[in-house]
Amino acid sequence: MAASTDRIEKRVLLRASRERVWRAISDSKQFGSWFGVEFDGPFVPGASIIGKMVPTRVDAEVAKRQEPYRGYRFEFAVDRVEPMRLFSFRWHPFAMDSSVDYSKEPSTLVAFELAEAADGTILTVTESGFDRIPIERRAKAFAANEGGWAAQMKLIEQYLAQHAQG
Template identity: 30%
Template sequence: MAFPDRIERTVELVQPPAKVWAALTTAEGLGTWFGNGATVDLREGGEAKLTWDSGDQATLHIERVDEPALFAFTWGINGLAADDPRRTYVEFTLEPAGAGTRLRMIESGFAQLTEDAYRKAFESNTDGWKHELGELVEYLNAA
């Protein structure tokens, strides 16, 4: 059975790319809209660590940094053991759109999973990105 391998979302934002970039790549930004706290070593090969009030944590392994146009990372797959080496790749691209920014998010790498693991991870992340990108918009509009 072939599954869709990627989740893709595009959001039109009224803020300029530099402001959106800061929301995606700083501890203040990530720790507000994507988690409840964050640390960020913003460089290729660096890590961002996210924490939530629930006690959940995530480590983002930073793969690409091209300010202010591209930010990409890999992270563990929801539902797999913490030591499982399989990861998905998340890429944010930013492009000017008038006075604002067109933000495109693609998460890929789900096809490497078994059908059961795929279903759990893909559905969870699809719903998660709807929620998280909504929080990003709220964060940017409040700033």
């Protein structure tokens, strides 16, 4: 079976309760801490929120790779917040060239889904809609986010281990 060009899916077993994982993905301050972004408010369904890139506080090596993007601003359009189950948003993937107006492009949908597991919580992150991104930047955006989501799965795992009670 050929790999999809339209969607990225990553799954990780997190050794934390569903409630703890939910807080880490649905609270904009906690999300930003591990993801590497400061938001200008909470995640509210149907609302847009501005994020500013800052290095993650979880992993020094990843923070070093994020440093060149410090201060870069982007928009999350919060899609759904279904407590303990699903958090989703839309954004413009790998929209890192400040001279380009990405607002005219279609966005991708990023969904964080939680499921029970015997020894923790399964987090599945899916980003879909890449086939609608302009062809001239589609492959680069897909490749960047494929690697980015792999790194983010490790960051949330580290965050939960470091902030077990948060």
